[in-house]
Amino acid sequence: MDLKRTAVLALAAFTLVLSACGDSGGGDSGGGDDQGDGASEYSTLRVPGDYATIQEAVDAAQEGDLVLISPGVYKETVDVETDDVVIRGVDRNETILDGEFERDNGIRVVGANGVAVENLTARNYAYNGFFWTGVDGFRGSYLTAYRNGDYGVYVIDSQNGLIEHSYASGSPDAGLYIGQCYPCHMVVDDFTSEYNGLGYSGTNSGGDLYLTNSIFRYNRVGIVPNSGSYELCYPERETTIVGNTVYSNNNPETPAIDVALLAMGNGILTAGGVGNVIERNLVYDHDLGGIVLTVFPEEEPSDVIPAESVPCDEATPTQPPEEELPDLLIWPSLDNEVIDNDVSQSGLADLAVANAGEGGSPDGGNCFAGNVFETSAPTDLETKAPCGGEPSGDFNEGAFDVMSLITRETPPSVDYQTAPTPEPPELPGMPDASDAPPSPATDMPPSIDVDAIVLPERPED
Numbered sequence: 001m002d003l004k005r006t007a008v009l010a011l012a013a014f015t016l017v018l019s020a021c022g023d024s025g026g027g028d029s030g031g032g033d034d035q036g037d038g039a040s041e042y043s044t045l046r047v048p049g050d051y052a053t054i055q056e057a058v059d060a061a062q063e064g065d066l067v068l069i070s071p072g073v074y075k076e077t078v079d080v081e082t083d084d085v086v087i088r089g090v091d092r093n094e095t096i097l098d099g100e101f102e103r104d105n106g107i108r109v110v111g112a113n114g115v116a117v118e119n120l121t122a123r124n125y126a127y128n129g130f131f132w133t134g135v136d137g138f139r140g141s142y143l144t145a146y147r148n149g150d151y152g153v154y155v156i157d158s159q160n161g162l163i164e165h166s167y168a169s170g171s172p173d174a175g176l177y178i179g180q181c182y183p184c185h186m187v188v189d190d191f192t193s194e195y196n197g198l199g200y201s202g203t204n205s206g207g208d209l210y211l212t213n214s215i216f217r218y219n220r221v222g223i224v225p226n227s228g229s230y231e232l233c234y235p236e237r238e239t240t241i242v243g244n245t246v247y248s249n250n251n252p253e254t255p256a257i258d259v260a261l262l263a264m265g266n267g268i269l270t271a272g273g274v275g276n277v278i279e280r281n282l283v284y285d286h287d288l289g290g291i292v293l294t295v296f297p298e299e300e301p302s303d304v305i306p307a308e309s310v311p312c313d314e315a316t317p318t319q320p321p322e323e324e325l326p327d328l329l330i331w332p333s334l335d336n337e338v339i340d341n342d343v344s345q346s347g348l349a350d351l352a353v354a355n356a357g358e359g360g361s362p363d364g365g366n367c368f369a370g371n372v373f374e375t376s377a378p379t380d381l382e383t384k385a386p387c388g389g390e391p392s393g394d395f396n397e398g399a400f401d402v403m404s405l406i407t408r409e410t411p412p413s414v415d416y417q418t419a420p421t422p423e424p425p426e427l428p429g430m431p432d433a434s435d436a437p438p439s440p441a442t443d444m445p446p447s448i449d450v451d452a453i454v455l456p457e458r459p460e461d
Contacts, residue, residue: 099125183207197260272331
């Protein structure tokens with residue numbers, strides 16, 4: 001071995017390390033050397049090691065930096081306004097933001113693109129656990145949100161995102177919400193939502209939006225894509241719901257908003273949804289319907305139904321004079337495909353369409369094929385509304401009685417602060433959370449092979 005040459009190489013390597021460690025920007029360098037393949041340098045800002053609060057670290061972070069949070073309970077709310085920052089907890093189950101039922105939101109990303117939030121828990125907030133609004137590019141990974149006053153994870157007026165390996169419980173509205181985006185370009189994968197009013201709510205969202213491989217259980221209602229003029233980008237359309245497990249959404253002991261009370265006891269319910277694909281989902285044990293396509297009656301609307309769907313950035317409300325607005329606007333569910341699902345144990349019907357006559361055809365253009373089921377409303381639904389064929393038959397025979405559901409009494413909401421919501425289970429955390437370099441939410445969402453997603457097997461519980 002050439003010892004002289006070895007010593008020279010070692011000295012050169014040591015010099016490179018010293019150079020890469022330079023100015024850390026207020027925190028220790030987090031492996032901020034050149035990552036290769038075009039990756040930029042970054043700094044790791046540690047909480048509480050370098051900064052006493054998460055907000056102080058976030059305010060000091062530059063694009064591409066990592067805010068790394070040690071285990072502990074952080075009683076604060078955090079606003080993020082810098083692009084491409086990564087905010088990560090060292091331990092998902094032990095790094096906790098606590099709103100103490102007084103603070104508005106756990107982490108709120110406002111107009112900052114490319115922000116990733118990872119490996120954290122947010123609880124006891126008056127509004128939302130994790131919140132993205134007005135962003136292009138985002139990611140939420142290994143998040144836990146429970147006992148929050150509106151939503152667990154809330155995404156609105158945003159595009160190009162991924163929510164994965166996350167959990168939400170104990171919210172009056174929805175554990176997960178995606179709204180006011182078209183085309184959304186989003187993927188939700190491996191999300192568990194339980195003990196909420198709604199498992200998932202998607203108002204006026206869709207277009208390259210995928211809800212996959214997730215679990216919705218023990219809510220009042222499971223999955224609810226819905227339309228309404230109270231937010232922009234109406235109607236809801238073109239959401240793909242595939243490979244999910246949806247069961248036992250009849251829970252009377254959850255906090256719940258009005259819609260959750262009204263629709264209690266349904267698995268997958270499109271309320272005025274258009275052009276959705278509902279495929280290869282396992283749906284069972286619901287007091288009313290397994291998969292139901294129905295109208296949404298909106299009281300005191302602010303607009304009328306648009307003649308055609310347009311992207312959000314091209315859409316402007318019609319805003320007719322108030323005297324021309326109807327007192328009640330009926331949003332029909334149109335042109336949805338319900339294919340190859342396994343649906344059972346439904347009190348009224350495993351499969352149902354409840355807007356016959358809307359949209360110019362008795363079935364509303366909705367179609368059903370290849371499903372495993374026992375009951376439907378109207379009867380023989382796959383024969384009457386087949387995919388690839390013309391609707392036929394009597395849609396009044398065995399019809400789904402929407403009005404009886406609207407007028408029925410349901411158990412009242414429970415205060416989210418005192419509801420008997422179980423503590424979240426110990427959940428798997430992000431691998432190598434202490435050491436992995438930051439990965440801002442650029443090039444989102446990842447591509448998804450929908451054809452490779454299989455019908456889930458029934459869980460043991």
